[in-house]
Amino acid sequence: MPTKTPLLDHLPEDWPGLLSSVKPVPAYRARQVARWVFRHNASEWEAMSDLPEDLRRAWAQRWDLSLPALLDEQVSRDGTRKLLLGLSDGARIEAVLIPRADRATLCVSSQVGCAIGCRFCRTADMGLVRNLTPGEVLGQIRIANRLLAERPFRDGSVDGVESPLLNRVNHIVFMGMGEPLANFDTLVRALKILTAPDGFALSPRRITVSTSGLAGRIRDLGESGIPVNLAVSLSAPTESLRGTLMPINVHHPIRAILDACRTYPLRNRQRITFEYVLLGGVNDSPDQSRQLARLLAPFRSKVNLIPFNPYQGSPFVRPEPERVLRFQSILLEKGVTATIRTTRGEDILGACGQLALDPALPSQKESSNWKTIDCSMPV
Numbered sequence: 001m002p003t004k005t006p007l008l009d010h011l012p013e014d015w016p017g018l019l020s021s022v023k024p025v026p027a028y029r030a031r032q033v034a035r036w037v038f039r040h041n042a043s044e045w046e047a048m049s050d051l052p053e054d055l056r057r058a059w060a061q062r063w064d065l066s067l068p069a070l071l072d073e074q075v076s077r078d079g080t081r082k083l084l085l086g087l088s089d090g091a092r093i094e095a096v097l098i099p100r101a102d103r104a105t106l107c108v109s110s111q112v113g114c115a116i117g118c119r120f121c122r123t124a125d126m127g128l129v130r131n132l133t134p135g136e137v138l139g140q141i142r143i144a145n146r147l148l149a150e151r152p153f154r155d156g157s158v159d160g161v162e163s164p165l166l167n168r169v170n171h172i173v174f175m176g177m178g179e180p181l182a183n184f185d186t187l188v189r190a191l192k193i194l195t196a197p198d199g200f201a202l203s204p205r206r207i208t209v210s211t212s213g214l215a216g217r218i219r220d221l222g223e224s225g226i227p228v229n230l231a232v233s234l235s236a237p238t239e240s241l242r243g244t245l246m247p248i249n250v251h252h253p254i255r256a257i258l259d260a261c262r263t264y265p266l267r268n269r270q271r272i273t274f275e276y277v278l279l280g281g282v283n284d285s286p287d288q289s290r291q292l293a294r295l296l297a298p299f300r301s302k303v304n305l306i307p308f309n310p311y312q313g314s315p316f317v318r319p320e321p322e323r324v325l326r327f328q329s330i331l332l333e334k335g336v337t338a339t340i341r342t343t344r345g346e347d348i349l350g351a352c353g354q355l356a357l358d359p360a361l362p363s364q365k366e367s368s369n370w371k372t373i374d375c376s377m378p379v
Contacts, residue, residue, distance in 0.1 A: 006135035007063040008037070011189065012198040021200050022062045023055060034057075034198045036116055041146045043067045068093075079155060080344045083143060087112075087136055093177060097147070097169070098344055099155035102147060104166040108140045110187060111178025116212045117247045120235070122279050122311050129255045137190040141200065144169050163248040163256045172202065175210040175231070181217035204228045210275065213252045216258040219268040231273040231304070232257060235284050237291035240272075245283070256294070261299065271337070272301045279308050279329065280319040289327045293334035302337040309343060348376075349360060 010018055015030035032051060036042040047058040068185065070090065072084035081097040082297075096107040115128035116120075145168050152167035167252035172194060174180040180187045186211065193199040194207060208229040209221065234254070236242035243249040261272055274296060278284045296303065305328055308318045319327075324340060 004062060004064045004357070005017075007033075007065055007131065008135035008138050008193070009133050009189075009229050012038075012196050018063070019059060022058050023238050025055065029055070029169045031198060036232055037065065038198070038200050041142055041149060042157055043142070062313045063194035067142055068136065070143055070147075075145075076344070078184055078344055079153065081147070083140070083147075085140060085143060087132075092149045093132070093136075093140070095144060095176060097144050099153060099166060101155055102166075104144075104169050104170050105171040105173060106141055106169045107173050107176050109178055110136060110137060110174055110180040110183045114178050115182065116179050118212065118233070118235075119245050120279060120308060120314070120316055122314070125154055125156075126177075127348070133185060134189040134193065137186060138193060138200075141169055141172065141194075148319075170202070171206045171208075173208045173210065173231075174209070179214065180209050181214040181221065184220060185216055185294065188197060188221075188224050190224070191224070195226060198310075205270075208273070211260055212246060212248050213254075213257040214248075215256040215260040218257070219263055222264040224293065227265065227267055229270065230261070231275055232261065233275045233277070235277045235279075237295055241283060242337070245279075258295070258299075262299075266300060270300075273304050274297060274299075274301055275304045276308060277306045278319050278324055280317040280323070282316065284319045284323050284327055284329050285316075286326060289330035290334065293331050293336045296336055297334070303331055304339055306341045 007015070007018070011031070012034050015033060016025075016027040019025055019030050019033065022287060026366065029051065033048065036048045040047075043050060043065050045056040045065065048056060066088075066180050069086035071086045074084075075080045076082070079099045083095045085093050085095065087093065091112045093109045093112055095109065098105045098107065099277040109132065111131050112129035114123045117124045148169065152165045154163045154165055174187065185215065191204075191207065191209075194202050195204055204227045207230050210231040211218065211323050212233045218232070221228075221230070236241070236245055236254075236256075238331070239249065239253050239255070242254055264272060266272070276283075276292065292303070305324060308314075308316050310316070310318055328338045328340055
């Protein structure tokens with residue numbers, strides 16, 4: 001019997017040929033399957049009631065539609081949901097669902113663990129276990145869509161107007177565990193399925209890819225023809241300081257990253273986001289704000305300031321609010337758009353950079369007790 005293969009590791013445009021490899025069928029059958037998977041969150045062939053039973057049986061033996069296992073769900077007081085997901089080999093990842101007015105944003109992981117080693121991120125302590133497959137990346141969105149279909153929610157009201165009912169993920173941020181550009185082939189395939197008319201049919205404007213700054217891959221992403229939003233984690237205005245905070249700077253220094261960003265194609269009104277984690281007494285001085293403003297002056301960009309989210313054992317502290325506001329005001333005075341990210345999900349360890357394997361537990365490779373990722377708010 002042929003090996004059972006995840007169908008969502010493949011592009012919807014290839015599904016007619018893949019399904020016909022089991023039993024020849026017209027192309028519209030593949031479109032029926034896609035509607036069940038992407039519109040109705042189907043994970044079992046048996047659910048596809050408008051398909052002939054013999055086709056469903058044959059395809060079920062060859063093509064896998066299963067979802068990651070939802071092992072746990074935690075709900076923050078601010079409405080953020082953290083989902084612990086189990087993969088077929090026993091690895092575990094998390095996705096974070098973030099409500100905000102008319103947005104249901106899902107923060108997805110691209111790897112199990114991370115090899116980048118940022119000093120201000122607990123996920124760095126895990127190291128890299130493995131890359132995710134396209135189906136595993138997309139499985140996080142399928143799980144979230146299923147939960148929202150079962151339990152829609154609203155994020156309060158704005159100016160007395162009730163927010164719309166959110167029953168489906170409508171924004172995606174690749175800001176969870178892992179470096180998306182280090183799993184480039186999977187990332188591009190997932191993005192193609194997310195934006196395909198026969199896939200999730202999301203606008204690229206609603207998708208953000210965050211990177212620690214793999215310069216060559218930034219160029220590759222720009223050349224992929226998928227005009228998603230780009231967010232680059234900078235977190236320092238000088239090579240020496242960034243090298244201390246982000247060891248990847250040795251191989252991908254600021255100058256190389258900015259050179260790559262200059263080549264990134266931007267649509268009208270689109271900007272590159274530079275993410276800057278503010279660490280009290282380390283990178284949050286007025287002089288450093290002015291250095292950052294000079295660095296980014298040539299770019300059509302915005303700076304997303306992220307006050308450090310503390311965690312046990314970290315040498316860093318969150319800056320005082322006055323220092324954060326002063327840092328922002330200098331950027332604004334210099335003509336650089338700068339926003340301050342609101343911390344979400346902190347009470348469930350769902351905020352940016354907070355999460356990693358509890359040191360009291362065995363490593364991911366030795367145990368299934370792992371339940372941690374790095375997750376960020378949308379930009």
